[in-house]
Structure formats: structure tokens, C-alpha cells
Amino acid sequence: MSSLYEVLAERLSEARENRARVLKAPADNAGEAYERENAAERLAKEIGRLEGAENGLVFGRIDRTDGTTLRIGRIGLHTEEDDLPLLVDWRAHAARPFYEATPVHPMALRRRRHLRLEERTVVSVSDELLDGTAPTGEDVVGDGPLTEALSARRTGRMHAAVATLQAEQDEIVRSAHRGVTVVQGGPGTGKTVVALHRAAYVLYAFPRAAEEGVLVVGPNSRFLDYISQVLPSLGENDVVLATCRELAGVAADTAADPFETARLKGGSDLADALAGLLRAHQAPAGDFSVRVGRQLVHLSGEEVAAARDAALAAVPGHNPARQVFTEFLVDAVADAMRRDMGDLLEQIDADSALMTGMDLDRFTGADRRRAEGAAEPGPAHELDLDAVRADLLDDAGVDRAVEALWPRLVPGDLVQALLTDPDALAEHLPRLTAHERSLLLRGPAAPWTDADVPLLDEAASLVDGPPERTYGHVVVDEAQELTAMQWRMIVRRCPARAMTLVGDFAQAGPVATARDWKEALGPHVGPRFRLHHLTVSYRTTQEILESVRDLLTRIAPDQRHTRSLRSGESPRTLATPSDGLVTTVLQEIRTQSTAHPGELLGVVCADTRVGELTARGIGDHARIVPASEARGLEFDGVVVVHPEEITAARPGGERDLYVALTRATKRLCTVTVQQPAAPGPTAPTR
Ligand SMILES: Nc1ncnc2c1ncn2[C@@H]1O[C@H](COP(=O)(O)OP(=O)(O)OP(=O)(O)O)[C@@H](O)[C@H]1O
Secondary structure (H helix, E strand, O other), X not given: OHHHHHHHHHHHHHHHHHHHHHHHOOOOOHHHXXXXXXHHXXXXXXXXXXXXXXXXXXXXXXXXXXXXXXXXXXXXXXXXXXXXXXXXXXXXXXXXXXXXXXXXXXXXXXXXXXXXXXXXXXXXXXXXXXXXXXXXXXOOOXXXXXXXXXXXOOOOOOOOOOOOOOHHHHHHHOOOOOOEEEEEEOOOOOHHHHHHHHHHHHHHHOHXXXXXXXXXXXXXXXXXXXXXXXXXXXXXXXXXXXXXXXXXXXXXXXXXXXXXXXXXXXXXXXXXXXXXXXXXXXXXXXXXXXXXXXXXXXXXXXXXXXXXXXXXXXXXXXXXHHHHHHHHHHXXXXXXXXHHHHHHHHHOOOOHHHHHOOOHHHHHOHHHHHHOOOOOOOOHHHOXXXXXXHHHHOOHHHHHHHHHHOOOOOHHHHHHHHHOOHHHHHHHOOOOOHHHHHHHOOOOOOOOEHHHXXXXXXXXXXXXXXXXXXXXXXEEOXXXXXXXXXXXXXXXXXXXXXEEEEEOHHHOOOOOOOXXXXXXXXXXXXXXXEEEEEOEEOOOOHHHHHHOHHHHHHHOOOOOOOEEOOOOOOOEEEEEOHHXXXXXXXXXXXXXXXXXXXXXXXXXXXXXXXXXXXXXXXXXXXXXXXXXXXXXXXXXXXXXXXXXXXXXXXOOHHHHHHHHHOOEEEEEEEEEEOXXXXXXXXXXXX
């Protein structure tokens, strides 16, 4: 073990020295300075990768039946001299049997060993014998490492499960499929684990995707914080973690819309409406006259439309296409001028400059020919179109025409123009009812809302073109939460359509617009996605799962049932009069924290109740989590406060309750309010 750490330390100090050297090296020009920056950045990443892997560097070993062995770790390490693997990266093909071998398919393994390290010391060893041979004195066959991992205390931060990834999870993580992989599974089945280990695998196994970057999208910053340590501990610091708002680059605090409004704004009709409204700013149909000097040049509707279509086909984005449109428009004007002026030139050569304000000699090439000693002006078809075009591009009249036909736009203004104008809403959202459109209508000074963020992003892509930053692979957790508009913003950032999407539609929040994966993904990839199901819960005990079974049948009748590997205490319910609610929660939390010191406790309540619980000091003993933000989180013990209040707080509140009830790894207590509040003892009844 120590030799492994010595090699790691050597690699680290080499990388640090190299970086220091690179930073000190003189750079004689901008190119060299750029190279130096790049090299330093690469080395900084390598240092981060090596540092991240230090904790629990090695966690496994496989002994093959032919007597050879391999150690499995967070990263691969080789000896310098002969490049022999001292430690095999868990993602390497050679490590596969560590995850996949079973007694039925031992994959030429005799033994699989799990090691647990604290600092650099091995604190536990656990072996499985796979070839049917009897244990020898060298084998330590004991309680499974998975059981140990699952019963460990929660810390409020998710940990990598790289040592105990289960075969059904590993199959998804290691899949060679580069397109869209979807993972559906009940609470605690390891969807987040799979998603994050998949991100690490992609970085290792798909170099092109790794080069283009990996993005992990989560529902809120509380969740991103919860998972933030997993990838660095797998030696991967090069992943972008973001919420949709961060992706859109909306820095200002956003307000919340009423749910019905938010759901409407999440529908893809809004994308069509914004595109429709934009089209109204792109050379709307009809003839158009351009004033050039004193001349009015007339363009037919077809000529304007041809310039518009050519501009739209040339480059995505309204503003970038404006330049192209200008050029096509100038061509059309020049053609029209040639047409108009053909006759004119022959009739009134001398007065032409006066009429048009332009030097026709130059345009006809007459001045050039004169200089060359040629005879007087040639026929009109010899008009020097290049010179005409060059002048037209600088012409104020043409500028005015472009401004009228193709104004430069700001994305927010497009959204604003749609949402503040009842006529625009009616014209561009014909499928909505008048009531629905009234829900979308906002005042000009109203702040942006969360549900406006994907609209702003849509408008930005329509107006300025596709996002500059795209990724080679995108991972989305809690993907059931995404609205159609949010899916659009994510897919936009993944041109290769290489994605890992995990979620559970039984846990969908009130704003989610799709009911299943087909509906969510159909518009983007049709049926081209691979769906996997996870059916074993690694968090929630069998008792807790059973206690929510009826609720699950109500909210998701078709959902496959999840089984748990673990059993524990039966969930408890405390009933209290409404004025004793907070006191009861406080007492319960105090009791739990005294009985189970060091455990992580969570109190999940309706969002509106957070202030009161915080004011009563419950936050000193437990994390207070508003039900709307509980998705994906977990605790050793959970107290769910006033379930009826949670279900009534938002549409689809039963799904919020289902999420709240499935957050505990060990203990669940629900505090209900007696209805109607009975007079008498305030002490809780058990
Ligand atoms: N193979 C594994 N080894 C050890 N722990 C695991 C394994 N798989 C999952 N877990 C643990 O089980 C718990 C639940 O996992 P995770 O959060 O990934 O589930 P989920 O399906 O995303 O849950 P939810 O639907 O509630 O968001 C976590 O503590 C995770 O670390």
C-alpha cells in the first residue's frame, strides 16, 4: 500500500514541479504565453486529479484463477520503468470483473477483495470467493462491503460508490452506447450514483466527448452542493455542474411564477411563439422601397423574401444573419437600380448625377475607360455593380431599410414583446385559451421569473445563434423535473445528443410538463434512447418502502415496485393538535439527536413552514428542507412535518410527499395534525 502512495506522491511532486517550471518559463510572444497558460492549466488539472484520488486510493483487488492479481483504484498508476500497472483505474476494461463477476459467472476470478482505507491504513478487508473453492487462512469472508457502505452515517454530502457499484449499475455506467441513455428507478435506487459514475466513465473512455466537456445538470444549488464531492473524489475535476439558470447565464435573482403560469411557460408552444414573433421582425412579406440618394428603388415582395430566405439559410441567429441579409438586400437593390437605370442612362446621361446623387460615371465604368483612352460611355448593362454595391453598403438609405426590415434585437426584448402584449400572445399562442394567455401576461417592469429563464435562453439562441459553449456529453439528474422548454435548452448544448438522463416520474414536481420519457425526449431524439430500470433501493429500508406503497400506487400506478436490500425500524406517526406541531417536531428531533448522536437528521416541511421551524431553533439539530427542494437528498433520520400541508401546498403535492417520505436511510417519523384540533393534552400520542 505504501508503495502505491509513494508513486502517487512522486507523480504529484513531478506535476507540481513541472507546473512551477512552466509558469516560470519566459514567453517571448503572445503565442508562447498562450501555450504556457494551456500547459499550466493542464498540469493544474492533473494535480487536482491526483489529489482527488488520494483518499481511498485503492479499494479493490481481484485474484484470478491463474494466480495473477490486479489492484483496483480511483485512478491508474504505473511504475515509471516498465509501465507495469500498479493500480488499475476502475474504469479500465481490466477492472470489469471486479464489478461483474458472480459465482455463476466468475469471469476467471477466484477472489474479489474490497478494502477500506482510512488515511493510508487499511481498516477493513472483505472477500468474496467466486470459484467455489473453500476459504483459506488468507481469505476474509465477512459482511459485505455494500452493507457496510449502506449503513454508514450520512454526512450531508454524497460519496462515490465506486467500490461497491452493483452489477446492474455498472452495466449502465460502462455502457459503450454513446447516444442517449435513460435511467428510470424509484427513490434511492442509485440513479444519481449511476449518473455521476457515468460522467466519470465518459471522461475516461470517450476522449472526444471528454475533450468537448461533460456537463452535469441538477435541479437546484442545494442538490449540486450535495453531489459536488463525488466527481473530484473520482479524480475528475473537469466537469461543469450547473442548474438551468446558471446555464442560461441569468445572474439576477429570479422570482417564482404561480405554478399554472410556470407550467404554461414550460410548454414548447412558447418556443414556437418566440420564433413566430421573431419572424415578424425579419423582412415581413410585401413590396419595399429603398431610398438611395434621391432615387426610390422599388423591390418586389419576392425579392425581399428571397433575401430573407437566403440570410436565414446562411447562418443561424437573427443578429448574425443581419449582415448576410444586408448583403443580399444590397444585391437586390443594385439589380433593381441597374434595371431602372438602364433606360435612364441612355436618356439623360449628363443629368444623372443630379437625379441620383451618385457618380454614375464611376458606376458605369466610364471614368476608368476614359482614363484608358476609351470612347465615351458604354451601354447601361456595363454598370459597375461592384462599385454600386460598395457604395450601397455605406448608404444611409440602405441602413434605414435594413433597420426597418431586419432590426438588431436583444433577446430579453423579444420575450418581453411576447409576454407584455395581449395581441402578440393571441397571435402567436393560438392554441392557448384566453384565460391561459392572461396567466402569461406580465407588466413591463415585472422581474424575470424561474420559468422565464428557458424563454430567455430560447430567445438568445433565436437572436444570437446557438450557445457558444456546448458539451460532448450531458448528464441530467432529476430529469423528470425538466419542462419542454428546459429540455430544449439542454439539448441545444449537446449537439452530439450524447446524454445520460436519470429520474423518476413518480417524483415529478408541479411544473414538470412531460409524463414519461417518450414525451420528454420524443421532440429531440424520437425513440432513439436506451431505457434502463433500476429496481433495488440502496437508501430506503423495506419498511419505509412498504409504508409508501399505497401512495405510490395512487401517484404512479404503472411504476415498477422497488425492493430494498435493507430493513430497519418501522416508520412512526405522531399526531398533534395544530398549535403543538412545532413543539412536537422539536421534541422528536431532540430525542433522535440524543439517541443517535452524530447522525444526520432532516426535517422536511411545506415551503411556507420553513421560517417558523427555523425561528424555533430546529435548524440547530437538523437540516430544515422545504419539500420543493428535497429531491435527491438523503438523511439518516427524517421527520416529515404535516403531510396534509405538503400535499396541499402545490399541485401534485402527493408526489412532493412521496419524495419527502423516501429520504431516510434509517428512521422515518411523520408528524400529523389532528383534524379537527382536539382540545385537551398537547403531548403527542404515539
Ligand atoms: N452501489 C452502491 N454502493 C453504495 N452505495 C450506494 C450504491 N448505490 C447507491 N448507493 C447509495 O444509495 C443512496 C441512494 O442513491 P442515489 O441518491 O443515487 O439514489 P437515487 O435513485 O438518485 O435517489 P432519488 O430518486 O431519491 O433521487 C445513496 O446514499 C448512495 O450513495
